[in-house]
Amino acid sequence: MGENPISIHVLGICSALAITTKIDTAVVMTIAVVAVLSISNVVISLLRNNIPNKVRIIIQMSVIASLVIIADQVMKAYMYDMSKLLGVFLGLIITNCIVLGRAEAFAMQNSPGKALLDGMGNGLGYGAILIGVAFFRELFGFGSIYGGQIFTDQIYMSGYENNGLMILSPGAFFILGLIVWAHRAYTNVIDKE
Amino acid sequence: MRSDAYTITFTMIVAVILGLGLSTTADNLRERQNLNVELDIKKNILSVLGFEQNANSTNEDIQNMYDKNISEIIINSTGEIIEDNNVSSEDTYKIYQSRDGSKVTGYAIPIAGKGLWGTMYGYFAIEPDVATAKGITFYKHKETPGLGAEVDKDWFKNNFVGKKFIDDNGMLVSIQVIKGFVSENDPDSKYKVDGISGATITGSGLTTFLKADLQKYEPYFAKIRKLNQIESL
Numbered sequence: 001m002g003e004n005p006i007s008i009h010v011l012g013i014c015s016a017l018a019i020t021t022k023i024d025t026a027v028v029m030t031i032a033v034v035a036v037l038s039i040s041n042v043v044i045s046l047l048r049n050n051i052p053n054k055v056r057i058i059i060q061m062s063v064i065a066s067l068v069i070i071a072d073q074v075m076k077a078y079m080y081d082m083s084k085l086l087g088v089f090l091g092l093i094i095t096n097c098i099v100l101g102r103a104e105a106f107a108m109q110n111s112p113g114k115a116l117l118d119g120m121g122n123g124l125g126y127g128a129i130l131i132g133v134a135f136f137r138e139l140f141g142f143g144s145i146y147g148g149q150i151f152t153d154q155i156y157m158s159g160y161e162n163n164g165l166m167i168l169s170p171g172a173f174f175i176l177g178l179i180v181w182a183h184r185a186y187t188n189v190i191d192k193e
Numbered sequence: 194m195r196s197d198a199y200t201i202t203f204t205m206i207v208a209v210i211l212g213l214g215l216s217t218t219a220d221n222l223r224e225r226q227n228l229n230v231e232l233d234i235k236k237n238i239l240s241v242l243g244f245e246q247n248a249n250s251t252n253e254d255i256q257n258m259y260d261k262n263i264s265e266i267i268i269n270s271t272g273e274i275i276e277d278n279n280v281s282s283e284d285t286y287k288i289y290q291s292r293d294g295s296k297v298t299g300y301a302i303p304i305a306g307k308g309l310w311g312t313m314y315g316y317f318a319i320e321p322d323v324a325t326a327k328g329i330t331f332y333k334h335k336e337t338p339g340l341g342a343e344v345d346k347d348w349f350k351n352n353f354v355g356k357k358f359i360d361d362n363g364m365l366v367s368i369q370v371i372k373g374f375v376s377e378n379d380p381d382s383k384y385k386v387d388g389i390s391g392a393t394i395t396g397s398g399l400t401t402f403l404k405a406d407l408q409k410y411e412p413y414f415a416k417i418r419k420l421n422q423i424e425s426l
Contacts (some may be wrong), residue, residue: 021338047207050203051203052195052199052200052203052204053195054200055200055203055204058204059203059204059207062207062208062211063207063211066211066214066215069215069218069219070214070215070218073218073219073222073226074218074222076222076226076229077222077225077226077229078225080226080229080230080232080233084233167338167339168338168339
């Protein structure tokens with residue numbers, strides 16, 4: 001809880017902004033990140049004693065990039081509509097600092113079992129924030145939760161309107177900022193100067 | 194510290210294994226992916242031509258509905274139908290024709306052009322009189338959500354239905370997306386649709402490329418109109 005990649009380390013922000021307009025995209029993105037992060041952690045951990053130190057970052061990147069491409073291809077084949085929505089951001093998991101960060105900081109020093117748990121934990125931590133942000137953006141931006149309409153026509157009739165700001169990126173910044181603040185205040189994390 | 198030879202060998206082995214993995218995956222999934230892309234195009238054509246599909250139509254339903262109702266024709270720049278697509282080197286254009294038995298119920302043509310942030314892709318559907326719009330749809334664009342992206346919302350698309358792109362003398366005038374609302378007193382209101390506020394450039398882009406695309410098909414459509422006229426006499 002004290003190690004959440006987004007709210008504590010402030011990693012992976014760009015995708016957190018881009019694909020959180022609706023909960024269902026956030027959920028699919030979470031699954032993809034958890035899968036890529038767990039598998040890459042395990043593979044790197046298995047190879048950790050054999051990877052030459054000079055080229056370790058290149059090897060880590062190749063493993064991660066391959067996994068992301070496979071995930072992207074599988075999505076295109078089996079979940080075409082969703083892959084259209086996620087678009088380029090699924091491919092951008094490659095540049096998500098969380099994945100390389102965990103490979104370098106954790107998988108290189110630990111056994112495959114531990115690395116798997118670390119990957120899943122970080123992926124889910126990332127996903128929790130994504131889904132949290134998406135919850136508020138979808139609720140106030142579209143008036144629905146997970147595709148189901150929450151605000152009824154009556155509420156709209158009485159003058160309520162969906163908040164367009166929530167659909168645009170700044171809406172995500174505000175919510176993300178609030179979540180980071182709340183989480184840090186709760187866990188008492190202070191950046192070391 | 195390991196030797197350079199080890200480093201190179203290790204890197205190469207990893208590269209080969211990953212490369213093999215990737216190409217196998219891509220190869221195995223390609224057929225399915227292409228099918229998805231094709232189905233998506235078919236879905237768009239069906240919906241612009243007014244065939245209802247619901248969310249739980251399976252891929253097969255869509256394929257069947259498409260095969261039953263839609264036929265594709267390819268024309269060249271002088272409006273002649275080309276039977277054999279493979280031999281020609283000139284520009285060719287595709288038309289999707291919907292039929293009910295032997296009666297044509299509509300035409301759909303692909304449209305594409307610059308919006309504000311990038312190219313917009315869609316289909317424009319035409320009534321069998323070849324002068325009236327039946328519908329419009331966009332399946333790919335990069336316009337601003339809430340502003341230009343309203344082009345794929347129903348309120349905007351429905352404005353096109355019933356508008357004319359051919360004037361009373363049989364000349365192509367296309368349909369113009371104007372700034373603000375179309376006034377009922379405007380004698381040309383049947384050639385105009387309401388614009389999207391805050392998305393003037395998207396609208397004028399659409400006006401420009403819709404006309405350009407209609408012009409490409411005009412030689413063929415002019416012939417159809419002439420035939421229709423003869424038949425009605």
